[in-house]
Amino acid sequence: MDFGVRVACQQRGQTPGGGRPADPVGEDQADMGVKLEIVEVTGPSRIPSLLSDEIDVLIAAAGATPERAQQVMFSQPYVAVQLGVYGKGDAPSFEKPDDLAGHSIAVARGSTLDVWLTDNAKGANITRFEDAPSAIAAFRAGQAEMFAENSAIALNVSGADAGVSLKFAIRQSPAHAAVAQGEQNLLNWINTDLFYNRMKGKLQTLQMKWFKEAAPLPTL
Numbered sequence: 001m002d003f004g005v006r007v008a009c010q011q012r013g014q015t016p017g018g019g020r021p022a023d024p025v026g027e028d029q030a031d032m033g034v035k036l037e038i039v040e041v042t043g044p045s046r047i048p049s050l051l052s053d054e055i056d057v058l059i060a061a062a063g064a065t066p067e068r069a070q071q072v073m074f075s076q077p078y079v080a081v082q083l084g085v086y087g088k089g090d091a092p093s094f095e096k097p098d099d100l101a102g103h104s105i106a107v108a109r110g111s112t113l114d115v116w117l118t119d120n121a122k123g124a125n126i127t128r129f130e131d132a133p134s135a136i137a138a139f140r141a142g143q144a145e146m147f148a149e150n151s152a153i154a155l156n157v158s159g160a161d162a163g164v165s166l167k168f169a170i171r172q173s174p175a176h177a178a179v180a181q182g183e184q185n186l187l188n189w190i191n192t193d194l195f196y197n198r199m200k201g202k203l204q205t206l207q208m209k210w211f212k213e214a215a216p217l218p219t220l
Contacts, residue, residue, distance in 0.1 A: 042131055043108060047071055050180055057190065058178040061152065063112060064220060073181055075190045077174035079152075079207055080215035083113060084170050086154045087139075087146035089163030100124040100168060106135035106144035113148040116170055152211055174218055 041049045041060060050058045050072055061081070064074040085094070085105055094100055101123025107114045109128040117126050127144050129135040136157055139147040149157075150173055151166070158164040177194075179187050197203050198217065207215060 043111060044131070047178070050178060053180075056179070057186070061150065061175045062178055063173055064176045068178075071181070072178040073183065073187050074220060075177040075179075075187060076194050076220050077176050077217050078194055078203060079211070080172050080174045080217055081211060082151040082166070082169060082171075082213075082215075083116070083148075083173045084151065084154070084166045085117075085146050085148050085168040086157070086164055087167045089165050091145065091167060093166075094168040097121045097168075098123065103146065104144040105146045105148055106138040107148040108132045108135050111148075112173070113170070117148060151213065155211060172215065176220070 039049065039055050041055070041058075046058055046060050046062055047068060049055050058072070059078070061079075062068070062074075064077075068074070085100065097120040100117075100121040102125065104125040104127060105117060105121070106127050106129060107117060108131050111132075114126070114128060117124060127135075127138065129138060132149060132153060135144075135147050136149070136153070138144050139157075146167055147157075148170075154164065154166070177190050179190070194203070203217065204214070207213070
């Protein structure tokens with residue numbers, strides 16, 4: 001059985017994404033008793049990889065939306081991260097979307113954050129890049145004052161660039177596993193396994209291990 005893992009950020013020779021999504025995969029593999037093959041995918045290629053049968057299960061920080069649910073079936077969430085705008089530690093923080101006016105923000109083109117900023121931060125100077133690593137590279141190179149991402153990726157950036165912190169909080173973003181339409185038995189098993197590990201406290205432990213913040217998981 002093949003599992004898809006999102007490529008999030010290349011750092012210090014590690015697997016992009018820092019291995020974080022792979023922990024829930026390892027739990028599923030151990031409980032199911034199957035051979036694990038991790039297939040790295042980018043944000044834009046996550047769902048196409050599932051639809052093309054390149055992978056069997058997508059565990060790649062995917063948010064559940066009505067549009068995506070027309071293509072795939074989502075599990076209960078396995079982790080929750082914070083969506084926001086991040087910048088250097090000594091830069092000011094902001095409370096309202098209008099406060100971002102006149103400030104430059106790097107973001108992955110077509111992402112949830114791109115859509116949110118376009119709709120809500122009308123006066124911000126939004127610079128769009130092909131993917132999250134490119135947006136973060138632009139921030140590091142000084143091409144943008146801030147970048148928009150989730151707290152998991154921002155934590156990676158902060159580890160490499162001391163002083164990066166949250167400047168504007170957007171919302172919580174639960175991450176879900178996904179399977180192809182019609183794979184109800186597989187989805188049922190994944191939800192059962194997530195429930196089992198949630199009741200054991202395993203999901204909460206992984207949340208603190210990788211994201212350094214507690215976050216209550218909503219139900220789907």
